[in-house]
Amino acid sequence: MSPSEPLITADHLGLEIAGRQLLRDISLQLRAGEIVTVIGPNGAGKTTLLRLLLGLTKATSGSVRRKPGLRIGYMPQRLQVDASLPMSVQRFLQLGQADLSAERARAALQRVGAEHLGATALADLSGGEMQRVLLARAASRNPQLLVLDEPTQGVDLGGQGEVYQLIAALRDELGCGVLLVSHDLHLVMAATDRVLCINQHICCYGHPEQVSRDPAYLELFGDKVAPYTHDHDHRHDIGGDIVRPSGQEPLHNKQERGK
Numbered sequence: 073m074s075p076s077e078p079l080i081t082a083d084h085l086g087l088e089i090a091g092r093q094l095l096r097d098i099s100l101q102l103r104a105g106e107i108v109t110v111i112g113p114n115g116a117g118k119t120t121l122l123r124l125l126l127g128l129t130k131a132t133s134g135s136v137r138r139k140p141g142l143r144i145g146y147m148p149q150r151l152q153v154d155a156s157l158p159m160s161v162q163r164f165l166q167l168g169q170a171d172l173s174a175e176r177a178r179a180a181l182q183r184v185g186a187e188h189l190g191a192t193a194l195a196d197l198s199g200g201e202m203q204r205v206l207l208a209r210a211a212s213r214n215p216q217l218l219v220l221d222e223p224t225q226g227v228d229l230g231g232q233g234e235v236y237q238l239i240a241a242l243r244d245e246l247g248c249g250v251l252l253v254s255h256d257l258h259l260v261m262a263a264t265d266r267v268l269c270i271n272q273h274i275c276c277y278g279h280p281e282q283v284s285r286d287p288a289y290l291e292l293f294g295d296k297v298a299p300y301t302h303d304h305d306h307r308h309d310i311g312g313d314i315v316r317p318s319g320q321e322p323l324h325n326k327q328e329r330g331k
């Protein structure tokens with residue numbers, strides 16, 4: 073088998089459940105060494121697409137081909153941890169991976185800069201620490217493909233760039249392909265090779281720079297394309313718009329938002 077053979081090939085994938093078309097006509101290929109990011113608004117079908125690609129949900133049209141014997145490391149979107157669960161991080165890494173030695177579990181934590189967390193109870197981790205631990209677990213069995221569903225969820229903005237750098241470093245070290253879901257192209261831009269922007273179907277696809285200028289992308293995310301800066305003299309309404317003190321108009325304009 074040639075090394076450049078795709079790890080995953082999706083061909084005109086679609087999913088219809090109870091008469092609702094959740095996804096349609098999604099085609100993509102992912103090769104070793106590539107980072108492909110799926111972006112799209114809430115409910116666009118990003119997680120559903122990952123599940124189809126992983127074979128956890130069966131497509132109702134089209135097909136998915138995975139390289140035979142493909143080793144996949146999957147980081148789910150979130151993990152609910154019961155605070156009463158007395159489980160250390162190290163034990164969690166070994167859970168369901170009986171052949172993962174304590175030494176390899178430590179090495180996996182070291183890879184993501186979390187070697188000091190091995191004995192910490194899972195329930196005591198901060199949001200950012202938990203994401204690192206989930207990443208360590210996904211990468212712990214030398215996967216050929218890392219699948220990461222919103223890997224920066226619960227991480228503060230300063231830490232999000234770090235997580236993406238870590239993912240790029242893992243790709244370099246393991247030589248694996250990476251498929252990740254994100255809400256925000258601007259955060260992942262530097263750390264991704266190609267972007268697939270979906271909203272039930274593919275809206276646009278290509279290099280991040282190219283996607284960020286695509287009319288279909290701008291239509292979906294046009295009000296969020298200003299570089300993010302934040303101050304705390306305002307609050308946000310439910311749609312994310314800035315609410316000014318009474319009597320003033322809410323800000324809709326991206327330049328104003330960027331202030």
Ligand SMILES: Nc1ncnc2c1ncn2[C@@H]1O[C@H](COP(=O)(O)OP(=O)(O)OP(=O)(O)O)[C@@H](O)[C@H]1O
Pocket residue numbers: 089094112113114115116117118119120121
């Ligand atoms: N098994 C299912 N049965 C019915 N509807 C489903 C099923 N799985 C997902 N959906 C619906 O499909 C749509 C897409 O869900 P999905 O979780 O894939 O979106 P997403 O893009 O990952 O969203 P978010 O950004 O909010 O995480 C949602 O409206 C969801 O309710």
